[in-house]
Amino acid sequence: MSRLNYHHLYYFWSVARIGNLTQAAKELHLSQSALSTQIKQLEHTINIELFERKGRTLALTDMGKRVQMYANDIFTKGEELSSFIHKGVISQTQHLSIGVLNTLSRNFIEEFINPLMSNDEVRFSLTAGRMDGLLNGLAEHELDLVLTNKPIGLEHYDQLWQSQLVSRQPLAIVGPADKKIRGQFPAGYTDAQWVLPAKTSAIRDSFNALCARWQYQPKIKAEADDMAMLRLLARDSGALSVLPPVVVKDEIEQGLLVEYQRLPDAFEHFYAITAQRKFVPDILKSLLAKTC
Structure with missing residues (x-):
């Protein structure tokens, strides 16, 4: 595979983040056709289709979503570095994506996320769903952890998962x-x-x-x-x-x-399931450490 062009990756990341090719082109000060060409060159380089057309809108493919997660890590860290160079400080705002089993007690969820509610440097999102969908979210790096009251069964077993009893x-x-x-x-x-x-x-x-x-x-x-x-x-x-x-x-x-x-x-047992990944948000490490 050819060497990755990070300019092209940044253009892809911008479109994926904004969700609209025309608006992204305006923010990047490019013509829409030029931006589209850059993304097509990236797709050709990595031999992956990143977007698919649904009517008049662009939607990320499954592989596009995975590439977006890696791009998030790359360019979020890059923006923090830029902030440090120009202002002498690094932004401390962190985002945590939490999946919850749709049958889980809402009061338990509230108790678990309580430390996040009082932390001004953290934003988080909650997504409820069935176990299959939540584990797919972990695998695709769309979720940082999943809360469940069921241990991982044989039908879902994979060395990718790390399960921790949190309560x-x-x-x-x-x-x-x-x-x-x-x-x-x-x-x-x-x-x-x-x-x-x-x-x-x-x-x-x-x-x-x-x-x-x-x-x-x-x-x-x-x-x-x-x-x-x-x-x-x-x-x-x-x-x-x-x-x-x-x-x-x-x-x-x-x-x-x-x-x-x-x-x-x-007792009813509650578990936090995470996926093995190279970069683990500091707030996630802290949250799980408090529940050990």
Whole structure:
């Protein structure tokens, strides 16, 4: 492959960042045709199609997105160097792209990102999705980390991924404040109705183990595989539920729900998944270090 022309790469990066060829040409003080030619020369040099036309707009190809991520690292550092040379300071603003499993507790997410909220030198974005899409985002360098309550399974295993346990929350039986059962499970729970996590969840496994131990058969009113939905069911149904109290923290503070009792030695685990990469943002290192 021919030596990379960084002028051409910068023109590509500008178009990808701005999202419009005409506007990018104005900012670069080039004609639209000249800019288009420069990008075509880059595509020819690296033998990769970077853009595809969708109607009147340009969209990055999958490989174009990967090239853009590398260009971001190159030219962001270059702009910091320029700032240091001309002003004697380097911009400290960092950006973190966080993917979150779409069934994850929003209260846990809020607690995790709390250090970022109070840091004026950090900007961040949150993207919710399914595990397959989030891991693709990591692989394509569109995301810096993924938050999940599920360890990486065999179907997703790849040496590229690095998984770190960042938190674990105790599980508890939670229900309406005016119906609190005082006895220890299963005493007093014979007629109780339940809204529970889906059968495939680790929380449900823990509850099933407790029920098996005491030969208790729960009367299940509803099941949900989404923590936000389970939170609503626990709040509005009048039934009992099993979940980490952090999920219904607001409802407990408002007196709508109370914690009946903790499940012995039972926890929900939360993981941060990252991809092996040469450049790791300092804020990401700091964030993960605080959660160890």
